[in-house]
Structure formats: structure tokens, C-alpha cells
Amino acid sequence: MHASPEYQQWFDHLSGLVGGETSVHAYRDDSEENSINIFRSVNAEGSLFATIGLMEIDQSKNPALRVASEVLMDCRGNDENVGNILSTIAFFIMKNGWRIAPRVVFEDLVAMYFPGHHLPHVMFVSPFQWRTEMTKVEVVGKFIYPLVAIPISEAERTFSASHPDRALEHLWESKHIDVLNWARPSAA
Numbered sequence: 001m002h003a004s005p006e007y008q009q010w011f012d013h014l015s016g017l018v019g020g021e022t023s024v025h026a027y028r029d030d031s032e033e034n035s036i037n038i039f040r041s042v043n044a045e046g047s048l049f050a051t052i053g054l055m056e057i058d059q060s061k062n063p064a065l066r067v068a069s070e071v072l073m074d075c076r077g078n079d080e081n082v083g084n085i086l087s088t089i090a091f092f093i094m095k096n097g098w099r100i101a102p103r104v105v106f107e108d109l110v111a112m113y114f115p116g117h118h119l120p121h122v123m124f125v126s127p128f129q130w131r132t133e134m135t136k137v138e139v140v141g142k143f144i145y146p147l148v149a150i151p152i153s154e155a156e157r158t159f160s161a162s163h164p165d166r167a168l169e170h171l172w173e174s175k176h177i178d179v180l181n182w183a184r185p186s187a188a
Contacts, residue, residue: 005139005140006055006139006140006142007037007052007053009139009140010052010055010070010137010139010144011024011039011052013133013137013139014039014041014048014050015041017130017133017134018041018043018048019041019043020041020042020043020048021041021042021043022039022040022041023039023040024037024038024039024040024052025037025038025040025083026038027083027084027087027090029087029091029095034091034094034095036051036052036053036054036087036090036091036094037051037052037053038050038051038052038083038086038087038090039051039052040083042078045076046074046075046076046077046078046180047074047075047077047078047079047082048072048073048074049072049073049074049082049083049086050070050071050072050073050086050146051070051071051072051086051087051089051090052070053090054068054069054070054071054090054093054094055068055069055070055139055142055144056068057093057094059093059099059100059101059145061099067145068142068143068144068145069100069144069145069146069147070144070146070147071086071089071090071100071124071146071147071148071149072127072134072146072147072148072149073085073086073122073148073149074129074148074180075180075181075182076178076180076181076182077182081113081114084113085109085110085112085113085122085149086149088109088112088113089106089109089122089149092106100124100147101124101147102124102125102126102147102166103123103124103125103160103165103166103168104123104124105121105122105123105124105152105157105160105161106121106122106124106149107120107121107157108120108121109121109122109149110122110151110182117151117182118153118186119151119152119153119156119182119184119186120151120153120154121151121152121153121154121156121157122149122150122151122152123149123150123152123156123157123160123168124147124148124149124150125147125148125150125169126147126148127146127147127148128148128169129148134146150179151179151182152168152186153186153187153188155186155188156168156186156187156188158188159171159187159188168187168188171187171188172187175187
């Protein structure tokens, strides 16, 4: 991992927050021209994966306001393919200019690695697991606004697209859905 002060501070923040057995691996795209560092923490509850380096790419649609972000994926269990999904998300952001924000959906990202999975898409949400420690993270004088990529079903994607604001997140809460359990039922 290229250990710039920003990257190191983000790694330290993640490690201190989630603990467990931590590591960082560089993932490369198919052409071997692009890479992204992926943080991984494994503990008894599952795995957390997080990008290290997306903070370099402005996610704002307003040129006067720069927004830096990193993406996390959290799951029950321990499957290396989660890191592959996360790196693919990063490559779409890096190479294709896709933007992330709360409630944005990237379609078929889970299905690329788990064909036929009943939760084929990902939706980005604020880091609900750590409301205060991850809403806005300062690293070397700049702020990162992390987002969590949650696998969602086609019915949940449709529901989210047709309902305002955080309706799907409220539905998950009302039905006590554990969105970190990738074997969970669809809420919609």
C-alpha cells in the first residue's frame, strides 16, 4: 500500500474502530493498469472491507464543493469475493466516473461475483453501524464522507427508486432486517 499520510490515517481510523485481524491488499483491474487498496478486518462477527484511495476522486456534482469518500462493505461471514465486489465498485468510480452518494444504486455488482444471488445490486448508505465515528472523518486536514455499500434485491431497488429519501432504510428498520446478512430476505 502506498502509505501517504491520508491513507495511513484512514487505515489507523478503520483499525481502531473495528479491530480484528486487519490487512490491506492491492486489487488490480483486468488490464493491470489500475489498482485500489482494500482494507480488510476479520473478527468473530464477520468481515469489513473498505477502500483506501477513493478519497482522491471528487464525488461532488458541484465544482465549487469537493466531496471525498471511501466505500465500505460489511458482511456476516468471511468471503474474499466481497473484496472483489468492492474493488469493482472502486474501478467504476475511478475509470468510468461513476459517482456515489446516499441512496445511489449500482446495479448487478453483487451478481457479477455471485451469479443468481437474490441481492444482486448495491445501494450506498451512510455508515449506520458507526453514526458518530464514520459520518465525517478527518484525515490530514481534509474530510472523508464514507458510505457503506449494501446488497439489495430487485424489489428493494424498485421500492427505493419510487419512494423518497430514506424509505428503504426505514423499511429495513421497521422489519428488523440485518442488512449485513447477505442471506437475508428482501424487505420489499
